[in-house]
Amino acid sequence: MIKMADISKSFSGNKVLKNVHFTLEKGEIHALMGENGAGKSTLMKVMSGIYTRDSGTIEVKGKKVNFTSPKQAEKAGIAVIHQELNILPHLSISDNLFLGREETFGRTGILKNKQMEKKTRQILLDLGLDINPTDPASSLSVGKQQIVEIAKALSVDAEVIIMDEPTAALTDREIDNLFKTIRALQKRGVSFIYISHRMEEIFSLCDRITILRDGEFVGERKISETSFDEVVQMMVGRELGERYPERNSTIGDIKLAVKDLNRTGCFEGVSFELRKGEVLSIAGLMGAGRTEVAQSLFGYKKLDSGTIEFDGKKVNIDTPKKAKEMGIGYVTEDRKSEGLVVDFSVEENVSMTNYAAISKNGLISKDKERKLYDTMVQRLGIRTSGPDQAAKSLSGGNQQKVVIAKWLGIEPKLLILDEPTRGVDVGAKKEIYSIINELAERGVAILMISSELPEVLGMADRVLVMHEGKITADIPKHEMTQERIMHFATGGGKLAVEDQ
Amino acid sequence: MQLKTSNQSVLQKIAPFIGLFLIMSIITILNPDFISVSNLMNVLRQVSINALIAFGMTFVILTGGIDLSVGSTLALTGAVTAGLMASGVDPIFAMLLGLLLGAVLGAINGIIIAKGKVAPFIATLATMTIYRGLTLVYTDGRPISGLGDSLTFQMLGKGYFLGIPIPVVTMIISFAILYFILKKTTFGRRVYAVGGNEEASILSGINADRIKIYVYSLLGLLAAVASLILTSRLNSAQPTAGEMFELDAIAAVVLGGTSLTGGRGWIVGTLIGALIIGVLNNGLNLIGVTSFFQQVVKGAVILLAVLLDRKKTT
Structure with missing residues (x-):
């Protein structure tokens, strides 16, 4: 042909x-x-x-x-x-x-x-x-x-x-x-x-x-x-080994507890707890309300009702700025439209969340900015031709690492990752998994939204399944199977009911 | 942005300089008087008012916005300042109030756009009419004169400092400050970020609404500075002052290579853009082009510049 x-x-x-x-x-x-x-x-x-x-x-x-x-x-x-x-x-x-x-x-x-x-x-x-x-x-x-x-x-x-x-x-x-x-x-x-x-x-x-x-x-x-x-x-071009690297984290105290979160038309009655060092995944179909929950936790979209406790204290997160100041990071689902300023250089993108750290009295310190960039490039293995390379000319995997780098700069206590490996190749995927593991090992609480079930099974300590705005299951690692997750994601009640 | 990334953008950056140089060369060949020091000073003084507004417009356009109301803002602040001075208020105090008013009028634009989520074009089209109408109401449609002989006020438009007209000095100082702000401060960086990708900026914890309100306020403030210079030069405030100024300012920004979609551009280009327009105005007069035909030439130059810019980017 x-x-x-x-x-x-x-x-x-x-x-x-x-x-x-x-x-x-x-x-x-x-x-x-x-x-x-x-x-x-x-x-x-x-x-x-x-x-x-x-x-x-x-x-x-x-x-x-x-x-x-x-x-x-x-x-x-x-x-x-x-x-x-x-x-x-x-x-x-x-x-x-x-x-x-x-x-x-x-x-x-x-x-x-x-x-x-x-x-x-x-x-x-x-x-x-x-x-x-x-x-x-x-x-x-x-x-x-x-x-x-x-x-x-x-x-x-x-x-x-x-x-x-x-x-x-x-x-x-x-x-x-x-x-x-x-x-x-x-x-x-x-x-x-x-x-x-x-x-x-x-x-x-x-x-x-x-x-x-x-x-x-x-x-x-x-x-x-x-x-x-x-x-x-x-x-x-080399042996990659296990697709999902080992993680040795100890799951600690409750970092985030949400109760009865509601947002009309998006989700209702969402309650869960997330502990330090835990990787909690949210699975579900497109439009199940997963991203909306994340956006509300991050103060980007308003909640209609519900309470959020962070470190045991009731908090009101109404802007992303506030979320950031509390130590919450959000790696968005769509890196081009929500994660990056594509015309900015890699360095300028990394700086976007970290202006407070790299400036004094409103003046950007070039030295501090470069130092932050160097640290992040090294820590995440971002492959660039230099700090001035435009973000748009990076490969998908490297762009995703830049978005993650933005948030590592604030030393997050809670990191929300929305489809962290979408459109990313196998090699970079594994590197991103390693970063997630490293963060969890340091005690960062991870909330990972993913539509790739193998990824959920490979990475999560626990999975919440959402269907049409509601949490339909909370499954610990040893009970996770793809079938089980899909069953609840498609709205199946008890497992006895036949799959659709 | 910022003189980096690729050869292409470097070329894009020097293009306005080449354009200015070409236009100046052609005019000098046709009439060598153009290049005399006294005439060039004259050009700079004529440019200063448009340049001040265009500097502010650069910030607004970098965020992806536009402001059509600057001409009316200039008229209203000029009229109010002049009115206060004519009624015996201390001139310095009156001028400070004028500057404050400019910033407030700009902030109103910014608030409507950021908080009211109205498209900048529409919002400022409306306030353009409102501010102009308020000027006419306030002045009853007549010029305000009899502004007294405060030296500070008179110097502003007519004075010299080390042989350089004060308006030009004002323009240069403003340029230096604004260049520094865009290049070195977190505010400047946020202006680029919001224009480059507003959603990503908000999701990075940047208060995009606040940035927008600030840039429109800054533009209002600069329009007020321009209005003081104009009022001082004319020794009166005209209710029709500043008509079409917004278009000259936008033209200067665009000629300088700043993208109307936001996020890309620089203020040096705007300065050059304003100079191109000023040189054209002055030079076409010198070589005897009729004022009617001058408009055709100016428009054609703007069009040509933008077309060449398109070619390069695609």
Whole structure:
């Protein structure tokens, strides 16, 4: 179907792809893996005509091609679904599907709305989605929006669909649905290139896997003939050992006790305790209210009622500033929109939470600022070209470490981590786990929201499961299983009730 | 930000200097009188009022805001100061009250925007009309003169210090202080942070509302300083003073390379931007371009500068 050979590409003298090979068969699901910065995205951008290669050849269906724009790639049947979906939330689903190639009465520019809506309905029904095409796209869940994106690709006769981290924002059930759709399309002969950091998904979905490291082709394997360990080793170029490092923490006194927290429309009756040195996880589906609880604990969103005790004292946290002064840190879910000022340098980002410590009478001490930066870079192993490197040019894993670094500077007593390893590669993931462990060992209370169940099982001392704004279970480590957590996350009451 | 990160942004930073140099060269070729010391002093004095406002506008735009009401703020503070002086209030006290009023009018903008969550464009469009209306009510639509002969007040617009016009000295001192604030203080850093990513700033424990109120107050204060200079030069306060000043100030900021979306830019560029506008005003006169056509040229230069800027960033 597609054959790429000896592809090289450099940016301002920096070689990001070195003689990379990639072949895609018709009707296969081909995973592309590698750590952040390994060159996956660049390779896909070369394939889809966003970048032009420096050297090498690309063949599509046996014919050599030279795409100079994404439009040309699209014509050749290659469609890309980016991690950030291309959905206009205020337009209807049908408007979105036909965006840019609307059907009109001749050349009048008058839209054939009825016809497009009918087609939309049919296309989506084919993909197992029964929705009203005139509803605004924003009324769909992220998972369904993803299906609309696939429908968009199919409606321009795409034969190859490139998906970049498609499941990052999906719930488990939505992932199941997505995979069903992908498999059905595979049977119709559509090929997929699937970029993801989630090993479990790749092993359950894909046929073959190509691995890149530092811009080089490392190898290609049939999924049925390889293992987690081999893939990880190929990606990082060394043995990584246990995915979840050991932790030797002693769980101490109660640090945080919340009782009956309520916020209309988000969560209700939330009560729990968190101890020093404990890693407490909150699991649940998207929209279960986990992030909202964290935001309220951090003073970012107002509580309607409920009490918060910090170190046994009743406190009222109404601004993030106050939370910070109490020693609460919050590593947000979305690092680009909530965690970083992307135009700031790494150093300036680290300083953002620490102005009090690096300044005197409102004047920033360059020395103190640099010292803080140096300490953090070393402590967290942040890989930068220097303190002045713009945060936006870091890889995802390093960006995440910068967000964590912001909060380590305040010496937090309680650290809230919202999806701390989303979109982060295996190597950096393990480093982040080690940081969490180190903090817990020092007695920091950790509240970790995570949608990745293996991560919850590997890291948490205890897990709270939320469903539709309520805590439905509180499970200690030795009783945790994925099934059990999913059961409560999907609203199952007693375990005897059959899973949905 | 701050002269670092990449070659591209360095180029972006020197672009205004190159533009200013080119414009000055062309005008000098067409009329060598332009480059005389006395004329350049003249240019600087003409620039000072716009520059003071544009400095404040830089802070506001860095936070991602905009202020259309500065011209009206200038008129109202000028009128009130002049009114107080004309009615016999101690001139120094009257001027201090004028400065305070400027800061308060700015703070009102800031509070509406930060606490009322009104888009800056809309909020200041409304206060632009309100402040102008209050000026007309206060002055009854007539200029206020008879401001007495307080030396301090007269010096402000007409005096010289070591041969340099006092308005220019005021501009330079203000520039130095504001440059220092942006570059070296936590406040300056927070201004960039709020404009760069407001949500991330709040979630880092920065009081973004307070920063916004401060920058609008600062702009109001600087507009009041500009109004004192203007009132002193004219020896009267005009109810229509400062009309369209907001646009010249915004133009200076944009010419200087500060991003209207906030978070990126610097005040040195604004100074150069204000100089470009001042040089154009003065130079086009000198080479005999009619005042009607001058507007076309000024607009075209602004457009060209922004277009070139776009090219570089993409």
